[in-house]
Amino acid sequence: MTTESSVLTLQVSPSFTTLQQELAAPRTRSFPCRSLAAPPPPPRHLFQIFISFFHLPVYNLRPLFFPFTTDEKEKRKKGSRLQAIMASSDQPSGTIACDAPTPGQPLTMGTQVLDAWAKMMQGMKPIKHIQQHVCTFAMYSHDMTRQIETHHFVTRLNQDFLQCAVYNSDCSSARLIGVEYIVSDRIFEALPPEEQQLWHSHAYEIKAGLWVNPRVPEMMQKVELQNLAKTYGKFWCTWQVDRGDRLPLGAPSLMMSPQAVKLAMVKPELVQKRDEKYSVSSEGLKKSRVEIEEPEWINPNADYWRKVHKGFAIDIEETEMKRMAPFP
Amino acid sequence: MTTRPNVPGEPTQTGTALLETATGAIQSFAPINKIHEHQCAFHFYAYDMTRQVESHHFCSHQNEEMRQCLIYDKPDAEGRLIGVEYMISENLFLALPDEEKPLWHSHEYEVKSGVLFFPGVPGPVQRKALETVTGTYGKTFHFWQVDKGDELPLGLPQLMMSLTRDGQLYDSLAQDIEKRFGICFKTESENRAYMAGPKQGIHPLANGAGKGLMTKLRETDCKPVDTAAASGVV
Numbered sequence: 001m002t003t004e005s006s007v008l009t010l011q012v013s014p015s016f017t018t019l020q021q022e023l024a025a026p027r028t029r030s031f032p033c034r035s036l037a038a039p040p041p042p043p044r045h046l047f048q049i050f051i052s053f054f055h056l057p058v059y060n061l062r063p064l065f066f067p068f069t070t071d072e073k074e075k076r077k078k079g080s081r082l083q084a085i086m087a088s089s090d091q092p093s094g095t096i097a098c099d100a101p102t103p104g105q106p107l108t109m110g111t112q113v114l115d116a117w118a119k120m121m122q123g124m125k126p127i128k129h130i131q132q133h134v135c136t137f138a139m140y141s142h143d144m145t146r147q148i149e150t151h152h153f154v155t156r157l158n159q160d161f162l163q164c165a166v167y168n169s170d171c172s173s174a175r176l177i178g179v180e181y182i183v184s185d186r187i188f189e190a191l192p193p194e195e196q197q198l199w200h201s202h203a204y205e206i207k208a209g210l211w212v213n214p215r216v217p218e219m220m221q222k223v224e225l226q227n228l229a230k231t232y233g234k235f236w237c238t239w240q241v242d243r244g245d246r247l248p249l250g251a252p253s254l255m256m257s258p259q260a261v262k263l264a265m266v267k268p269e270l271v272q273k274r275d276e277k278y279s280v281s282s283e284g285l286k287k288s289r290v291e292i293e294e295p296e297w298i299n300p301n302a303d304y305w306r307k308v309h310k311g312f313a314i315d316i317e318e319t320e321m322k323r324m325a326p327f328p
Numbered sequence: 329m330t331t332r333p334n335v336p337g338e339p340t341q342t343g344t345a346l347l348e349t350a351t352g353a354i355q356s357f358a359p360i361n362k363i364h365e366h367q368c369a370f371h372f373y374a375y376d377m378t379r380q381v382e383s384h385h386f387c388s389h390q391n392e393e394m395r396q397c398l399i400y401d402k403p404d405a406e407g408r409l410i411g412v413e414y415m416i417s418e419n420l421f422l423a424l425p426d427e428e429k430p431l432w433h434s435h436e437y438e439v440k441s442g443v444l445f446f447p448g449v450p451g452p453v454q455r456k457a458l459e460t461v462t463g464t465y466g467k468t469f470h471f472w473q474v475d476k477g478d479e480l481p482l483g484l485p486q487l488m489m490s491l492t493r494d495g496q497l498y499d500s501l502a503q504d505i506e507k508r509f510g511i512c513f514k515t516e517s518e519n520r521a522y523m524a525g526p527k528q529g530i531h532p533l534a535n536g537a538g539k540g541l542m543t544k545l546r547e548t549d550c551k552p553v554d555t556a557a558a559s560g561v562v
Contacts, residue, residue, distance in 0.1 A: 104420060107389055107392050114456055122365070123448065124363065126384070126403065131348040133351070143550070157337070157406065159337055161336070171358055176396040179409060179411070181472075181480075220347060251485070310550055311548050311551075316544075319375050327489075327493075328493070
């Protein structure tokens with residue numbers, strides 16, 4: 001493993017800057033403007049004229065036509081006024097601060113109309129093949145006290161490989177917080193050892209009843225859970241919502257899975273909150289999953305922290321770009 | 329055009345497939361149902377412009393100023409999920425800390441050159457949608473280096489950049505995309521000439537501040553540090 005070298009350490013700014021302050025500051029820099037003066041716009045297509053009536057920057061007319069969801073009611077109560085958007089790097093850990101809305105203006109009616117049109121016209125095939133929702137927990141490999149509830153939306157590519165878009169909740173305002181890949185033990189054993197160290201095992205979190213397919217009867221998924229208990233996952237988190245980041249900042253974090261070790265036990269209050277939301281009992285599932293066989297062997301290269309009590313961090317370093325044309 | 333290696337593994341068993349069809353019908357997929365837009369563009373590695381990747385973005389709006397996108401290598405059922413991109417308005421970008429800005433790239437050139445497009449969407453409709461994309465900035469990580477022929481997502485996340493001027497995109501890639509999707513970048517570029525990029529111009533810190541950027545792995549202490557207390561097996 002590389003030791004810490006001189007890096008362009010990209011840390012979150014320790015001081016908060018509100019967007020309003022940023023915009024109000026006198027512009028002492030002139031940014032090179034790459035756009036030349038645009039030619040006069042061509043005559044606008046009738047559709048564009050029609051849509052432009054709906055691009056009202058202030059008012060969201062959607063509620064006049066569509067019923068509110070509970071999620072949207074909460075968002076409107078908090079308002080969309082932008083407040084401080086950057087989290088300090090020493091935000092208390094273990095707090096799920098995902099209630100603060102993502103900064104920005106609410107969707108205009110025009111954008112919603114365009115979205116609906118685009119969705120109608122486009123195939124969206126990879127998205128239609130997302131067929132499973134899994135709720136479980138994960139922790140940061142460099143700080144196991146920071147534990148998050150995760151919502152995986154899973155596509156199976158074959159019997160040995162799954163790919164997951166990971167969100168911080170299952171509501172429509174959920175934030176895309178990362179990607180996890182899941183492979184069978186057969187595939188995992190063929191990986192080089194230095195690659196295996198980036199992966200984690202799933203046996204414990206399944207048998208402990210932490211891994212749940214919300215709304216799917218347990219009977220239906222028993223056979224599949226037996227297979228999944230033997231898999232390994234690799235999870236990169238790109239948005240640290242739990243520390244209060246209101247936008248995705250910094251480099252991706254490597255995540256690890258719950259294990260039967262005190263350090264990697266999920267905090268009871270997190271499990272309880274999740275169980276209440278989905279009317280499940282992790283304890284009950286643990287008992288019913290007793291018959292799921294433990295894998296004969298869990299590769300010791302996975303769950304790297306268990307061997308050496310070290311985690312991994314990603315740094316982003318400046319370097320020479322290999323190029324065949326000027327940049328930028 | 330690179331060939332596409334298969335993801336290693338046995339074909340999906342019937343029982344597994346049936347179960348997942350059932351779960352697909354029973355469960356709630358609210359975040360996924362919000363994905364409404366397919367954009368096709370090219371990324372290259374933030375330290376290597378010569379490695380260019382066709383990227384199919386499937387995007388949802390968090391609000392008017394922010395999109396989050398899943399990136400696939402192909403827009404079909406076997407598409408591999410290779411990365412994510414976040415897109416934010418100029419306003420949000422300007423409020424980022426200066427040390428964060430280099431990780432984000434501008435979209436003005438991609439949109440105005442016609443290279444970023446919405447497959448299957450008529451020109452006037454996509455132009456209206458793209459008016460809100462031209463001034464945005466994006467942050468992209470790829471986790472699966474399919475251009476290297478990796479059959480599995482190996483290694484570290486890769487920061488990606490996007491095209492910023494003529495002469496960067498390989499002609500072969502451009503011609504292949506134009507042929508497969510029945511489009512012409514040049515014609516579309518003329519239709520998009522009226523679009524405006526960021527109001528303040530492209531920020532000098534965006535696009536890596538003009539430098540290459542590479543991810544590196546570092547072993548670090550794992551909190552909590554009190555291993556005796558933390559390691560007890562339960």
